[in-house]
Amino acid sequence: MRRTRSFIKANHSREDVGNGRRYLLFPDGRRSYFPARIPRTLAFPSDPTDLTDHYARLYSDAVVKPIARLALPRYGLGVYENKTTTAARTPQEQEMLDNLSRGGKRLMGFCRTGLFKRLESSGNVFIQSLERHVLRNCVFLHALENELPLPIGSQDVEMLDARIADDDEGGLYDLDGDAGLATAPLRAKDAFQQRAAGIYAGYRKHAANRFKWIESRHFTAALAQDLEKDAEELIKVLKKHGDWDPAGDAKLNRLKELLTTRHASEKVLVFTQFADTATYLTAQLQAAGIANVAAVTGDTDNLTELVQRFSPHSNGKTVAPENQLRVLISTDVLSEGQNLQDAHIVVNYDLPWAIIRLIQRAGRVDRIGQKHDEIFCYSFLPADGVERIIRLRSRVSERLTQNAEVVGSDEAFFEDQTDLKTLEDLYHEKAGVLDGDDEDGEVDLASEAYQIWKNAIDDNPALERVIPALPDVVYSARAWQPREGLPEGVLVFMQTGAGNCALAWMDAQGNSVTESQQRIMRAARCAPQTPAVEKAAGHHALTAKGVELPNSDDLEEQLSSHLGGSI
Secondary structure (H helix, E strand, O other): OOOOHHHHHHHHOEEOOOOOOEEEEOOOOOEEEOOEEEEEEEEEOOOOOOOOOHHHHHOOHHHHHHHHOOOOHHHOHHHHEOHHHHHHOOHHHHHHHHHHOOOHHHHHHHHHHHHHHHHHHOHHHHHHHHHHHHHHHHHHHHHHHOOOOEEEOOOOHHHHOOOOOOOHHHHOOOOOOOOOOOOOOOOOHHHHHHHHHHHHHHHHHHOHHHOEEEOHHHEOHHHHHHHHHHHHHHHHHHHHHOOOOHHHOHHHHHHHHHHHHHOOOOOEEEEEOOHHHHHHHHHHHHHOOOOOEEEEOOOOOOHHHHHHHHOOHHHOOOOOHHHOOOEEEEEOOOOOOOOOOOOOEEEEOOOOOOOHHHHHHHHOOOOOOOOOOEEEEEEEEEOOOOHHHHHHHHHHHHHHHHOOOOOOOOOOOOOOOHHHHHHHHHHOOOOOOOOOOOOOOOOOHHHHHHHHHHHHHHHOOOHHHHOOOOOOOOOOOOOOOOEOOEOOEEEEEEEOOOOOEEEEEEEOOOOEEEOOHHHHHHHOOOOOOOOOOOOOOOHHHHHHHHHHHHHOHHHHHHHHHHHOOOO
C-alpha cells in the first residue's frame, strides 16, 4: 500500500519536543526525521535589449507568434481527407483514415504545448525540435509531390505526453538513427528537402515496418499547402534565431556555477522533462570539466547501475568514491521507487506545467533514510520574475482554446489561480510551497479512508455500532460554498460492478466534476456537528448519473490502480 508523506507525517509520526520536528520511531528505537523542503530560485538573466541574449530572442514575439499559429497538419491528417477517393480505398486504408480523424485535436494540442515546453526547457533543444519538425514536414511533402505513400506513425497521444515519453515527439518519426539529423544544422529549404528525400528512401528500404503506409491521393491539396507554410515559417525562425552557442547559455552557466561553487562536492539530482535536454546538459557539464556526471532517460539500459553509483548507501551498495556519480541528470520517467536519498539537492532545470510534479521530484530524495535535515529544491526562473513564463503559457492556452485543441489535465495551465500562486511562491522561495502531495496518483485511498474511520471511532466508540446499523442506501446534505472548479452538486459513494468502492462528484447539470477520488473525499469532509440541510431538488437524478460514471471501463481501471482494493 502507498501512503503519502503528509499522510504518514499526520498519522504515524511523533514530535520531538526538543526541536519541534516530526519523526518516525522504528521498533529498534531508531528515529527517522522528516527533512524540511527548502525552495531556492536559480535566477538566470534575460535581457530583451541584448541582441546576443539567446533566451530573450527565443521568447520574443518573432519566435513565439509563428509557433502559436502553426497549422500542425501532420497531427490532424483527418482534416485533409479527400472524399472523392472513397470508392478506391482498401478496407485497411479506410480504417486508417477513420483513425486519423479521431485524435487530431488532442495530438495537435500536445504537439503545440510540447514545442513551448521545449522552449522553456532549453533553447538549444527547442531549436533541435524546430529542425526536426521542418524535416518531418519535408518528408511528407516529398511523398505528396512525388505521389508516393505517406508514412503514418503512431497516433497514440501518450507518445507526445511528457509524463510518459521524454524523447522528441515520443519517437513518432524517429530521425535519430542512421537516417537522422546530421550534426550540422539545417537552415535552407533545399537542404531540408534534400535530406528529407534521403530519409524517405531510408524509410522505404530499411524501416517500412515501422509505419503504416497510405496513398497520397487520399489527401487534398490543402495538406501540402499547410505543410509548406509551416515549414517556411519555421525556417524563417531558424535562419534568424537558430544559432546557439553554449557559452552564451545563461541557464547552463548558472547550473555550472551551482555545481562548482555552492555545491561543489555534494551530490545533485537534476530534473528535466526531456531526454534531449538531459543529453545536452551532460555533454556540456563534462566539457566544462565537471566529473562524474551521467544522464538517465527513458532509453537508459543501465538505469539501476547508474542509480546505485549515484546513491550507493541508500541502495545497500559499496561503490568506490572514484566510481560514484556526483551529478545525475534525469527525466521525469525516473521511477519513484528508486532510492536516491544519498542526495539532498534537487534542481528543476525546467518547470512542468503541472506544478504537482515539482513536489514529486522533491519526493525522489525525501524518503525514509534521508540523513539531512534539509532538502534544497532549486528551480530555474528568469531573473526578471515569472511574468514571462506566465505570458508564454497563457498565450499557448489561448491558442489551444481558439483551435479547440484538447490536452490532458497535466498540460492545462491556469485553470485556476493555484498554479499561478505556486509559481510566484517558488520565485520568492516561500517556505512550504513544496510540502504537498500528489493527491491523484501517489496515495493509497483505502489507507486514508481507514485512518479517517479509525480517528472517528477513537473519538466516539459508539460509531462502531451506529454506522454498521445504517441501511445500505442513505443520503444527507450540507451547505456548500461553490467556487471555481468546485461547484454545488452531489457526492456519491458506491460499490462498482468489479467490486471497487468508488466516489463520484456530479454538478447541478449532471456533469462529472472530477474523477480524483482524493478531491471528492476531501470535498465531503465535515465535522460531526456540521448541520444537515434539505437535499437539492435534483438529488436523486444526479445520484443516478453518478452511479453510472464509475462503472465505465476506464474508471474501473483507474480505481483498481489508485485504490488498491475496496474502502
